[in-house]
Amino acid sequence: MSCVTAGLKAQNRIKMENQQVDIAAITDIVENYYFKGIYEGDEMLLGSIFHPGTLVFGDVKGQPYFKTIDLYLDGVKNRQSPKDSGKPFKGEILNIKIVNSIAIAEISVKMYDFNYLDFLSFHRIDGQWIIVNKMLTDVSK
Template identity: 45%
Template structure:
């Protein structure tokens, strides 16, 4: 069961990365549960949006791919316990050095992001 869950989570995170990197909002939307909260800080400034508002922002900006950036996003670690999991990700893009922590839950046999917190590290 662990191997099955880790494979499903890796696929979810791959879709998340590709949604962000290529500006694929449908792929990105499929990763989140309804109206997921997103909290973070960008160079000390507080950030809070719902996943819907976040995805709208992704739709209205140039993607890292369009800007000819190199894809350097990666999974740092995943911790699974039953139907919950935590994924730590390194998401460098658009001149930022982001680290994301995704709270995941298995809902109707499918892993979804139910909360995201992130920070930019100099």
């Protein structure tokens, strides 16, 4: 019986270690690609972390919001970036939840006059985490 217990403990330790590696990978994507791409208006950097079929849904100032990833990235490219505007920008990871090959990252993005709450859905494809869906809402008061 002690061999079974030791084996289960080892499996749990490996799962926890793998989960820490996955959390670190998703954190890197959000901090070094997502936040940086939004802040600098770099649609190529930002686009590199999205699946080509990604859809963006939500609401902004109470109005429904829907775009394909291509339209979203085009908007990022053609607006004045937060960096160039000189206005404050703050991105923060609030939570990351991983189950097998899927994950959700809850993100706060404060820029311009908006305080966005984003939910980014990730899927691990060929060993790489990639965003497959983005939902957002403006929670500004």
